[in-house]
Amino acid sequence: MSESLLYFFQQVINGLTVGSTYALIAIGYTMVYGIIGMINFAHGEIYMIGTYVTFIVVTALASMGIEFLPVVLVTALAISMLVAGSYGYAIERVAYRPVRGSKRLIALISAIGMSIFLQNYMRLAQGPRDLAMPGLISGGWDLSGEGPLALSLSYMQAIIFIATLVSMGALTWFISRSRTGRACRACAQDQGMTSLLGINTNKVIAITFVIGAMLAAVAGFLLGLYYGVVNPMIGFIAGLKAFTAAVLGGIGSIPGAMLGGLILGVTENMTAAYFSTEYKDVVAFTLLCLILLFKPSGILGKPEVEKI
Template sequence: MLETALYFIQQLLNGLTIGSTYALIAIGYTMVYGIIGMINFAHGEIYMIGTYISFIAISGLIPLLGIEYLPLILIITLAVSMFISSTYGWAIERIAYRPVRGGNRLIALISAIGMSIFLQNYVRIAQGSRDIAMPSLIQGGWSFGPPEGFQASLSYMQLFIFIATFITMGGLTLFIARSRMGRACRAVSEDMKMAGLLGINTNRIISLTFVIGAALAAVAGLLLGLYYGVTNPYIGFIAGLKAFTAAVLGGIGSIPGAMLGGLLLGVTESMTSAYFSSEYKDVVSFGLLILILLFRPTGLLGKPEVEKI
């Protein structure tokens, strides 16, 4: 009985860990969609670039500066990674999306897919296609349960992922709800033309959206990079697909939806592996997506799109 409960708790924790990072990436998709109604397929690649920058910063920059205090290492890496990834996010918008924004939505979509392929190959050429590995920085954790039977465990790394994710998401929610820029974001999302007429610089707000999305992807890049300890130029594609699914599941365009969708997807995957078979985890999670879209086409927390006249 105890063992069954511990096993369930363990799988729940595993699912929440992976789910919270899906959620971080999903926010990038959902924010861009919420504001300009476009799916930024290059977003997964930003996450991949984020892992590379974190790895480079940790293994190159930090020894150069001679820092050994772990929290400081993490803060510097996070700052560097968020800054550079945001620059990528901003540049992608300027180069690939802004010039085609007025046209058909499909053009922007193709441009995004092209950008994604470009970034993947650019990193492949620059960094090589092999897996790059890094030793774990945050080790250890707690175990619960009888010493001879099954023990549930929570590693410090997992806890760090939860805390970092919730702080980041809380910060973002506050920013959108309370700040002047956040209010402008919401206004542009509601009606871009009207917001422009009322004196909001819509181009700047759209750039800001990309920058925020990229910064969150960089946070996810650092967290998952540290957690798994490996990266390669292809991880962005699958992570992007999963995060996109999470965003759609929660209702694309809705920030709380992306969080909920990410966690739900992570827990579903983990539970499928736990009680069924890991072969079918993608089948079940994408099956769930189809079911939800059949019965709630706008996703869990999405609002139906009102035709603006």
């Protein structure tokens, strides 16, 4: 393969890596939108919290002398999912459930307030500066070519792909096959009727938030290890990116969020690779504007029909 082709494929791999984590975060937006029709703008902060918890757990384990990698990774992932899930539950309970019956704008403002609160709370608790963590997983495979322009897949990237695939597979199974997933779908279609059939819809909605938060924690864990840095503001930009991905794929659609994340990740990386790194966010948000202007329902979304 020629060098330029290798370079191109390398960018695709890098783009898919970031894109799959966008997809994981985007699912949280899209599930919550699907079920209660609101944008949970505090969702990016859940991702940020997931990253912090990962850092804390890894550091704590290291200080206890536990450095066996599989144990460290599994423990960090499990604890960050647990903590993020609790945050997801608490946020819904405190900030959204009390305003659920009111106008959409009110819930949106409550979400933004929650987002600002979490950013600043983390800033107080962990300090405003970047925290860095030494890379736990290094190395990779050279797939083709040699030297600095070889096409390679790092172990970390492989872990990101595998973790994303497993999470999405589990989610798809849960939504389409499990009893609770069925209740989630029913709730998304007609909450009033679901309730009249004896299902506690508050519980179903809470579960949706917890699942979304856990997937964001998976993303936080993966990107935390990938980049090795964290600060209280990372949730803001990641949240916006994931939101873009969700809208791109069609908000409310889970396969849409997966697809949107991947497309956005690759687009961003291509911009950075062939044009300029500074412009990658510009391109990402231009994409958001274009989608909203020309196909607001997104790639896989259904056009919204006003319910009578």
